[in-house]
Amino acid sequence: MRPLRPLLLATALLLATAASCDSTPETKVDGPFRDSKRPVAERVADLLARMSLDEKIGQMTQAERGSISPEEVTEFRVGSILSGGGSVPTPNNRGGWVAMVDAYQKAALATPLGIPFIYGSDAVHGHNNVTGATIFPHNIGLGATRDPQLAEAIGAxxxxxxxxxGVHWTFAPCVCVARDDRWGRTYESFSEDPAIVASMSSVIKGLQSQQVMATAKHYLGDGGTTGGKDQGNTELSIEELRRLHLPPYEAAIKHNVASVMVSFSSWNGTKVHGSEFLITKLLKEELKFGGFVVSDWNGVDQIDGAPGLSASDVRTAINAGVDMVMAPAVWREFIQVLKAEVEAGRVPMSRIDDANRRILAKKFEFGLFERTKTNRNTAAFGSAPHRALARQAVAKSQVLLKNSGVLPLKAGTGRIFVAGKNADNVGNQSGGWTLTWQGSPGEVPGGTSILKGIREVAGSGATITYAQDGSGLDKSYDVAVVVIGEKPYAEFEGDRMxxxxxxxxxxxxxxxxxALGVPTVVVVVSGRPLEIGSHLDGWNAALAAWLPGTEGAGVADVLFGRQVPSGKLPMTWPADGGHPANAGDGKAALFPLGFGLTY
Structure with missing residues (x-):
């Protein structure tokens, strides 16, 4: 999804409003819907019967934090707010987030029926928008572990x-099946193989075990667009669409995933946001998905092909089965348009009620009516146990592509030269969706670079010299570790056609x-397989590190043999970076799906 640029609301105004909200009395409306001992369906039916059309449409509306004040949440009965990538409070730390979310929740509870709102964020590899959070490997690395239990633990x-x-909902996991490495979201995919992706959807169990709603995205076929173009067109028969892209959603539904996000992309020329067949017939009726369907960032606007939000866009999406519309800055217009469409009979009340039943059911199931304030007595945020788990995941995700005997390195002795732009850059090794939407090179507070990890694991008996450009290397060194690869990017800007x-x-x-002939170990930090075939003969060892996140010492654990390499390629590594390959398609591969050496 896209970040809001510019943000329209200063955090200072938000916090001032939070203080004023403290004096606003919460609703006194009572009824069976407030009784947590009653069945969810009974609570939903009771609350739905009390709601006006305005309140129902409010529940179907999601605004971006930069475009809505707490007073507007109360006035318009808005049921959900999100942070776009990099849209954060000041200060951007745990305390700042708690104050912001609780201020909005106070405003939601001040409405006549006191229906709590849901706050959503893209916590796609840890709570990656927030300073100090543990940043785990991106999905492509987790796919290399082939470890569903590890994924579940990371989810938790x-x-x-x-x-x-205070956040209630994450827009994760991405269960796309990436079939073209040129796509800028390849690293958000666990694998090109739908069976592997389905198995790693266990992360949903971990997320929801802590009463945080998960989202399976982006439904359907986002990883199969022609040429790997972001928001492009997936040209497949229904049989191939089902075979390649549907299994992860079947698995997600078995894990009782709370929500499904619709893809920006099209299927055979039709925008998925407007497809009643895909959303209602296939997902809700055939697969019996009982949660709610949310649009992507202004995704509804694209249905009719014209700029902006139109009545045609709105009625097509809602009638197709979209339950909640992410309308970041145009949420007021969405409310007005949808109300007019309902009053004109072009969107039936039965569809409005169905959407509300789905949304309200999740609010009840996840305890939002009983848990209206954030627990301030906690200590797990960015904790040592979480970082240890992340380090373990990094080590298990490493895929050894080549080794002529130079690995593992010997700790406590020798002269090691380290070079390359990704050796001492936690921003690069964390990739996109880290503090900002696209991510950025540089420091990530609390993070450990691969170089720092090498220094730690090598120990005081070894000599470690670092120069990013390789300056100062000579034949006195026993080995050179060169850490290369990509700089951060995210959707759209990461496409490499x-x-x-x-x-x-x-x-x-x-x-x-x-040129110096020093034994060379190359570590590739990237969100996808890169074109390395023409360089490989000059390397003594090669390690695919993917995007490991903040715990770079996990890479060093494998380099020095503390952890034996066990990762297996989640993607076919093409022979030519301009010509993607997948298992079974007959195209040339440098390394096949599932390849991975060990010591």
Missing amino acids: ATATEVAET EGTGLDGEDKAVLEKVR
Whole structure:
């Protein structure tokens, strides 16, 4: 989803409003819907019978925090708010988030019926918008572990940190099946193989075990667009769509996933946001998905092909089965348009009621009516146990592609030279969706770079020298560890239609090292397989590290043999970065799906 630019609401105004909300009395309306001992269906029916059309439409509306004040939450009965990527309170820490979320919740409870709201955030590899959070490997790395139990544990740890900031809902996991590595969201996919993706959807169990709603996204076929184009067109028969892209959603539904987010992409030319067949017939009726369907960021606007939100967009999406519309800055217009469409009979009340039943059921099931204030007596956020879990996940995700005997390195002795732009850069190794939407090079508070991890694991008896560009390397060194790869990116801006070759900086440092003839270990930090075939002969060892997140010492654990490499490729590694390959398609591969050496 897209971040809001610019943010329209200063955090200072929000916090001032929070103080004023403290004096606002909460609703006194009572009834069976407030009795937590009653069945959810009974509570939903009682509350729904009390709601006006305005209140129902409010529950179907999601605004971005930068475009709505707490007073407007009360006035318009808005049922959900989100943070776009990089949209954060000041200060951007746990306390700042708690104050913000609780202020909005106070405003929601001040409405006549006192229906709590849901706050959503893209916690896609840890609570990655918040300073100090533990940042886990992106999904492509977790897919390399082939460990559903590890994914579940990471889900639980992430959800614990999410809940500690007051947030109720994460837009994760992405259960896309990436079939073209040029796509900028490839690293959000666990694998090109739908069976592997389905198995790793166990992360949902972990997330929801901590009373945080999970979201399976992006429904359906987002990883199969022609040419790997973001928001593009997936050109497949229904049989192939079912075979390649549906299994992870079947698995997610078995895990009782709370919500499903619709893809920006199209299927054979029709926007998924407007497809009644895919959303209602297939997802809700055939697969019996009982949660609610949320749109992506302004995704409804794209249905009719014209700029902006139109009546046609709104009625098509709602009638197709979208239950909640993410209308970040145009939420007022959405409310007005949907109300007019209902009053004109173009959107039936039965559809409005169905959407509300689904949304309200999750609010009851996840205890939002009973848990209206954030627990301030917690200590797990960015904790040592969570970072240890992340380090373990990093080590298990490493895929050893080549080794002529130089690995594992010997700790406590020798001279090791470290080079490359990704050796000492936690921002690069964490990738997109880290503090900002696209991510950025540089420091991530609390993070450990791969270089720092090497220094720690190598111990005081070893000599570690670092120069990003390779300057100072000579033949006195026993080995050179060169950490290359990609800089951060996210959706759209990460598309590489021209191919996935190494950049000039990487090529230059590799050439400098190769010319000296020092044994060379290359660590590839990337969100997808890169074109390395033409360079591989000059390397003594190669390790695919993916995007490991803040715990770079996990990479060092494998380099020095503290952990034996066990990762297996979640994607076919193409022979040519401009020509993607998948298992069974007959295209040339440098390394096949499932490849991975060990010591």
